Amino acid sequence: MITESPATVPASVAPVRQSFSERLNGAWHQRGLQIFMAIVLAHWAEHLAQALQVYALHWPTKDAGGVLGLWFPWLVTSESLHYGYALVMLVGLWVLRGGFVGRARTWWMIAFYIQFWHHIEHGLLQAQVIVGRNLFGSPVPISIAQLIIPRLELHLIYNTIVFVPMIIAVYRHLLPDDAERSAMRCTCAVPSGATVS
Amino acid sequence: MTLALCAVVGDRALAQSHDMMMHHGVPSRVAVDERVGPYVASVWIERDVGDGAVYVMLDAADGIAFTPPSAVRIALAPTSGRLPEVFHEAHAEPVRAERGGRYMTKVTFDRPERWNLRVIVEGSAGGGQLVSEVESTSNAALGPLGLFLASSPFVLVAFVYWRAWLARRRGMLALNPAPHLTRPQLD
Numbered sequence: 001m002i003t004e005s006p007a008t009v010p011a012s013v014a015p016v017r018q019s020f021s022e023r024l025n026g027a028w029h030q031r032g033l034q035i036f037m038a039i040v041l042a043h044w045a046e047h048l049a050q051a052l053q054v055y056a057l058h059w060p061t062k063d064a065g066g067v068l069g070l071w072f073p074w075l076v077t078s079e080s081l082h083y084g085y086a087l088v089m090l091v092g093l094w095v096l097r098g099g100f101v102g103r104a105r106t107w108w109m110i111a112f113y114i115q116f117w118h119h120i121e122h123g124l125l126q127a128q129v130i131v132g133r134n135l136f137g138s139p140v141p142i143s144i145a146q147l148i149i150p151r152l153e154l155h156l157i158y159n160t161i162v163f164v165p166m167i168i169a170v171y172r173h174l175l176p177d178d179a180e181r182s183a184m185r186c187t188c189a190v191p192s193g194a195t196v197s
Numbered sequence: 198m199t200l201a202l203c204a205v206v207g208d209r210a211l212a213q214s215h216d217m218m219m220h221h222g223v224p225s226r227v228a229v230d231e232r233v234g235p236y237v238a239s240v241w242i243e244r245d246v247g248d249g250a251v252y253v254m255l256d257a258a259d260g261i262a263f264t265p266p267s268a269v270r271i272a273l274a275p276t277s278g279r280l281p282e283v284f285h286e287a288h289a290e291p292v293r294a295e296r297g298g299r300y301m302t303k304v305t306f307d308r309p310e311r312w313n314l315r316v317i318v319e320g321s322a323g324g325g326q327l328v329s330e331v332e333s334t335s336n337a338a339l340g341p342l343g344l345f346l347a348s349s350p351f352v353l354v355a356f357v358y359w360r361a362w363l364a365r366r367r368g369m370l371a372l373n374p375a376p377h378l379t380r381p382q383l384d
Contacts, residue, residue, distance in 0.1 A: 037354065040350070041350065041351065041354065044347065044350040044351065047347045048347040048348055048351070050347070051343045051344045051346070051347035051348075052344065052347075054343065055339075055340060055341060055343050055344045056344065060247065061245075136226075137229070137239055137254065138223065138224070138226075138241060139224060139241050139250075139252035139254065139299060139301070140223055140224065140252075142223050146223050153339050153343065156339070156343065156346055156347065157346070160346050160349070160350075163350050163353075164353075167350070167353045167354065167357060170357055171357045171360065174357065174360075174361045175360065175361065175364055190361050190364045190365050190368065191365065191368055192368075
């Protein structure tokens with residue numbers, strides 16, 4: 001005879017306990033993605049302000065620190081800020097990847113891999129400082145991409161080539177096809193009857 | 198203790214690496230392992246308009262012991278001849294874990310154009326000079342493309358959300374179609 005404690009609830013009935021990652025890529029994905037995009041766009045807003053200062057107002061590049069740089073120049077010239085943002089991007093791309101399916105996932109991961117390479121470049125530079133020996137006989141620490149583009153615009157180019165696949169992923173995520181929609185666990189997609197081809 | 202050591206090393210790396218990070222650009226290679234008297238020289242230069250550094254890396258040629266030169270000078274003049282040649286005395290810089298010596302000085306490019314560069318090395322072991330050309334470049338090299346690149350994310354995000362809004366609106370219209378009005382039959 002099988003006896004069952006009155007407190008025992010069958011597994012099929014018990015509410016499924018989700019991990020933080022599952023929630024972030026499920027019910028919280030839309031909000032998480034919005035916050036992540038807000039951070040990304042705030043960074044771009046600084047670059048836009050900087051570009052206006054350089055290309056429209058013709059300020060010297062060392063004085064063109066964007067909006068933040070006008071009040072906190074030390075903050076903009078701090079490597080910690082640039083490196084911190086690169087880290088936030090990498091972590092954001094990684095932790096939000098689970099919510100993306102199909103083509104959106106492919107594009108999102110392309111953005112992640114490019115950002116990962118960007119990070120390796122930062123790592124190479126810092127390793128050269130720590131070891132005290134530079135690559136390619138350079139007098140200063142140098143990254144691989146800097147051999148081709150030694151200019152400050154490299155940072156802008158890196159951000160662009162990460163952003164483009166990221167925004168394609170978001171587009172595919174908001175407007176998925178039927179197969180992708182059925183595999184999605186979040187609420188980001190435009191409702192089914194509304195999808196445009 | 199380990200954590201504190203990591204924090205110190207990390208902070209030092211971040212602080213020291215900043216000036217030469219990709220956010221500021223790095224010097225370009227002008228000459229690599231070229232013979233200058235008893236030395237082999239490599240020259241790197243920051244060629245953006247404004248003040249920039251010139252680095253001269255020297256090592257002894259033919260495997261002999263390195264004798265530091267008594268003077269390393271950089272001579273710079275526009276190829277157009279619009280300005281006279283200007284000499285800059287380079288000073289030795291401390292280097293870790295490298296053979297030979299490294300010498301650095303600051304030069305000024307007042308506009309983007311081609312310049313004649315001479316690196317003159319003098320010393321008890323002998324001397325020589327290296328002649329090259331370098332093109333100084335504008336700070337705002339990307340020009341309007343830089344402005345386009347910086348503004349494109351906002352255009353792309355606006356486009357994505359506009360498409361999503363359009364799709365949502367079409368969907369709502371499909372679910373709630375306007376009532377079909379027919380002309381009443383008069384006869």
